[in-house]
Amino acid sequence: MLADRISAAIGRGFKIPPPPTLAARIVGSSQIAFSRFRSFESRPGLSTPSAREEAFVLNIPLISARYSLVSIDGRRQSVVQSPGKAYLFDLTSRNEVSLDAIYDSIRFHIPQASIDDAAYERGLPRVGGLHAKYLGQDDPILYGLALAVSPAIADPARTTTAFLEYIALALHDHVVHTYGGLPRGARATGGLAPWQIRRACDFIETNLAGDPSIVALSRECGISASHFARAFRTSFGMTPHQWITKRRVARAKSLMSQSPENLAEISLACGFFDQSHLGRHFLREEGLSPAQWRRRQGFR
Structure with a gap:
C-alpha cells in the first residue's frame, strides 16, 4: 500500500x-x-x-x-x-x-x-x-x-x-x-441531474453503515470524481462527506425513536465508529446529546 x-x-x-x-x-x-x-x-x-x-x-x-x-x-x-x-x-x-x-x-x-x-x-x-x-x-x-x-x-x-x-x-x-502550469478555464457550475441526485442518495442510504466513497458515488452517476464532488456541493449545499454524516445522524434519530437498542449498537448500525463518535456529530447537528434527545422522545 x-x-x-x-x-x-x-x-x-x-x-x-x-x-x-x-x-x-x-x-x-x-x-x-x-x-x-x-x-x-x-x-x-x-x-x-x-x-x-x-x-x-x-x-x-x-x-x-x-x-x-x-x-x-x-x-x-x-x-x-x-x-x-x-x-x-x-x-x-x-x-x-x-x-x-x-x-x-x-x-x-x-x-x-x-x-x-x-x-x-x-x-x-x-x-x-x-x-x-x-x-x-x-x-x-x-x-x-x-x-x-x-x-x-x-x-x-x-x-x-x-x-x-x-x-x-x-x-x-x-x-x-x-504548480503544473495549467490555465484555469471556465469551470462547470451546474449541479447533478435529477437522476444523478436520486442515484447518489440511494447509494448513500444503502451504504450508510459502511463507508461510501466519492469514487464509488461518481461511478454510480457516470461522471468523474472531481466533477461529482463539485456538482454535489452545488446541488446539496455541502460536501459529500458532510451529507453522509447528516444522513447518519438522521438514521440514528429514526432508530432511537423506534428501537430499544442501546446507543452503542445504533452507532455502529449508522456507520459511526462508536457511541462517542455518534455523540459528537449528533450534538453538532441537534444541539443535544443522543441520550438527551432520546429522553425527550419518551424513551428511558
Whole structure:
C-alpha cells in the first residue's frame, strides 16, 4: 500500500518512527498520501535520500523550522521553513536535509501517475511535472488543506473515505494549476441531474453503515470524481462527506425513536465508529446529546 511504503520511507530517511500516513484515491487506483511527520530533537547528520521515483512531495510546515542544510542534486542552501508556505521537492532528484531542525509538518506525496490519471479523467492536458517559483512560496490553500487533513491523520478510524477523497481532489485541482502550469478555464457550475441526485442518495442510504466513497458515488452517476464532488456541493449545499454524516445522524434519530437498542449498537448500525463518535456529530447537528434527545422522545 502507498501509505505504508511512504511511512516506512520517511521513517528511514529522517531516522524517526514511521509517521502516521493515510492515502486517498482520486481516480481508479491512483492515490495521494498524507503524512504528519515531526521531530522535537535536534540531531547531527543528514537525512537518507529516498529512492528516486516519478513523484513529488509538498511539505507544509505547521511550525517554523530551521534547516542548516538543504541539498537538491548537490545544490546546497540553508532554509527556514515557515507556516503558510509550501516546499516542493521533485523525487527524481537527490534530496537531503540536515537533521538538526525541530519540525512538525504535513507532507503530501503525489505520484506523477496520479496527476496524469486525474487530469486525463477530467479532460485536461497532461501535466509534465510540478514546478515552484522558489523553494518556499506562499500557499494559504495548501496550508488550509494541511490543517484540514491533520485531525484525520491523527484519528483515521473516525475519518470517512469521502472526506479524504475530497481533500485529495481539492489538492490535485490546486496543484495542477498552481504548480503544473495549467490555465484555469471556465469551470462547470451546474449541479447533478435529477437522476444523478436520486442515484447518489440511494447509494448513500444503502451504504450508510459502511463507508461510501466519492469514487464509488461518481461511478454510480457516470461522471468523474472531481466533477461529482463539485456538482454535489452545488446541488446539496455541502460536501459529500458532510451529507453522509447528516444522513447518519438522521438514521440514528429514526432508530432511537423506534428501537430499544442501546446507543452503542445504533452507532455502529449508522456507520459511526462508536457511541462517542455518534455523540459528537449528533450534538453538532441537534444541539443535544443522543441520550438527551432520546429522553425527550419518551424513551428511558
